[in-house]
Amino acid sequence: EENDQNVLHKDASPVYQTDVNGDTGGSNTIRKGLLPEKKVVYVCSADFLSECDRIAKVPFRASITHAVIEAYGLLSRMSVVPPKPATFEEICHFHSTDYIECLQRLCQDDDPDKYDEEAEEFGLGYDCPADEGVYDSASWAAGGTLTAAEQLVSGQCSVAINWAGGWHHAKRDSAAGFCYINDIVLGILKLRTKYDRVLYVDIDLHHGDGVEDAFCATSKVMTVSFHKYSPGFFPGTGNLSDTGIGKGAGYTVNVPLNEGCQDENFYRVFEKVMDIVKIKFDPEAVVCQCGADGLAGDPMDSFNLTTLSLAKCVQYLLTWNIPLLLLGGGGYHIPNTARCWTHITSVVTGTKLSSDIPEHRYFTLYGPDYDLMISPGNRADTNTPSHIKNVIAQISDRPDLFVCKIHIKQNVSED
Ligand SMILES: O=C(/C=C/c1ccccc1NC(=O)c1ccccc1Oc1ccccc1)NO
Numbered sequence: 438e439e440n441d442q443n444v445l446h447k448d449a450s451p452v453y454q455t456d457v458n459g460d461t462g463g464s465n466t467i468r469k470g471l472l473p474e475k476k477v478v479y480v481c482s483a484d485f486l487s488e489c490d491r492i493a494k495v496p497f498r499a500s501i502t503h504a505v506i507e508a509y510g511l512l513s514r515m516s517v518v519p520p521k522p523a524t525f526e527e528i529c530h531f532h533s534t535d536y537i538e539c540l541q542r543l544c545q546d547d548d549p550d551k552y553d554e555e556a557e558e559f560g561l562g563y564d565c566p567a568d569e570g571v572y573d574s575a576s577w578a579a580g581g582t583l584t585a586a587e588q589l590v591s592g593q594c595s596v597a598i599n600w601a602g603g604w605h606h607a608k609r610d611s612a613a614g615f616c617y618i619n620d621i622v623l624g625i626l627k628l629r630t631k632y633d634r635v636l637y638v639d640i641d642l643h644h645g646d647g648v649e650d651a652f653c654a655t656s657k658v659m660t661v662s663f664h665k666y667s668p669g670f671f672p673g674t675g676n677l678s679d680t681g682i683g684k685g686a687g688y689t690v691n692v693p694l695n696e697g698c699q700d701e702n703f704y705r706v707f708e709k710v711m712d713i714v715k716i717k718f719d720p721e722a723v724v725c726q727c728g729a730d731g732l733a734g735d736p737m738d739s740f741n742l743t744t745l746s747l748a749k750c751v752q753y754l755l756t757w758n759i760p761l762l763l764l765g766g767g768g769y770h771i772p773n774t775a776r777c778w779t780h781i782t783s784v785v786t787g788t789k790l791s792s793d794i795p796e797h798r799y800f801t802l803y804g805p806d807y808d809l810m811i812s813p814g815n816r817a818d819t820n821t822p823s824h825i826k827n828v829i830a831q832i833s834d835r836p837d838l839f840v841c842k843i844h845i846k847q848n849v850s851e852d
């Protein structure tokens with residue numbers, strides 16, 4: 438197996454990923470740098486995969502993703518940690534007990550007319566069905582994120598991965614957008630037991646509204662979401678003007694983007710906004726939801742990204758050298774989502790991969806090219822240069838953007 442050109446070579450040195458502009462190590466090589474080997478924890482077990490395979494909208498995505506990561510030999514570059522499902526008590530560190538009790542009750546009820554008023558009140562019904570197994574798969578996914586966060590808090594690793602997590606729409610007392618338990622909020626609360634300032638970044642096609650709502654009134658967690666924002670597109674929130682409330686005013690950042698967004702624009706906006714966020718918020722740990730429903734070929738058919746820009750966003754965060762929690766999320770073209778999270782796992786472990794996907798159990802899903810990379814579709818990127826410039830300017834010139842912190846710092850230095 439050692440000689441198989443597909444499997445990574447033990448001495449594979451960390452390499453530069455191809456730049457979104459196609460060059461490897463272009464003008465911004467300083468940003469990429471050759472990173473010191475980082476200890477990476479990968480949350481996984483057979484039970485975990487079979488439970489997360491039951492997540493309705495992404496059937497078997499957990500196992501399909503894991504199989505590619507394993508086929509490339511990446512497990513030997515990480516420490517695999519088996520999770521436990523999140524307990525009722527852990528889940529209610531964020532969610533209301535009324536909501537979670539109702540969710541449990543409905544999942545055990547096989548009466549098709551079980552959706553009573555209370556169910557509706559908790560967002561459970563035809564758009565977020567509480568079918569048998571929904572509570573179990575959601576609590577396992579949440580357990581995976583809690584285990585990953587615990588590994589970072591205990592200093593076992595500098596990067597922790599749960600590709601079955603990332604359910605960013607779930608609210609304190611309701612399901613939304615097929616998200617039932619907000620594992621991301623639970624993971625951030627776990628990180629907050631050690632870190633004073635935690636940053637949340639969301640590169641899923643959709644606005645990370647559930648996480649933003651949870652932390653919109655605090656200056657201890659900054660949420661930054663890059664998403665498609667257009668009339669009638671779910672969830673409809675996340676405009677530039679959405680900047681946080683009370684103590685959290687200035688600690689919510691939203692980057693609304695238009696149809697067809699491609700790698701170049703997406704990464705340009707990401708880098709410019711995150712440069713500002715780093716300077717002004719100076720986070721001690723970061724959580725990144727890597728939803729892959731913005732990829733070309735996704736049934737959402739909205740953005741036109743490839744794995745290059747999403748992987749480059751993660752590569753950028755790695756250069757900050759602070760604890761990093763990586764989570765999944767949307768991603769409904771399952772082979773492309775598996776390609777994306779495998780590519781990101783290779784970046785995080787500093788491993789060079791052949792673009793020929795190795796033979797494995799689900800190999801046939803990757804035909805006809807069997808290539809790890811995907812190509813953008815030919816739909817136009819409707820994000821004009823002026824829109825991009827305007828979005829960046831509005832964020833960098835925002836007077837409310839955590840000015841209090843900078844102000845205090847300046848006072849101290851003036852004294
Ligand atoms: O991915 C999400 C949210 C998805 C979502 C939210 C509200 C309502 C529907 C949603 N998801 C879907 O419709 C959805 C989920 C899985 C597979 C196909 C899906 O839709 C379609 C169906 C047909 C065409 C396009 C998209 N958040 O990150």
Ligand SMILES: [Zn+2]
Pocket residue numbers: 641642643728730766767768
């Ligand atoms: Zn999404």
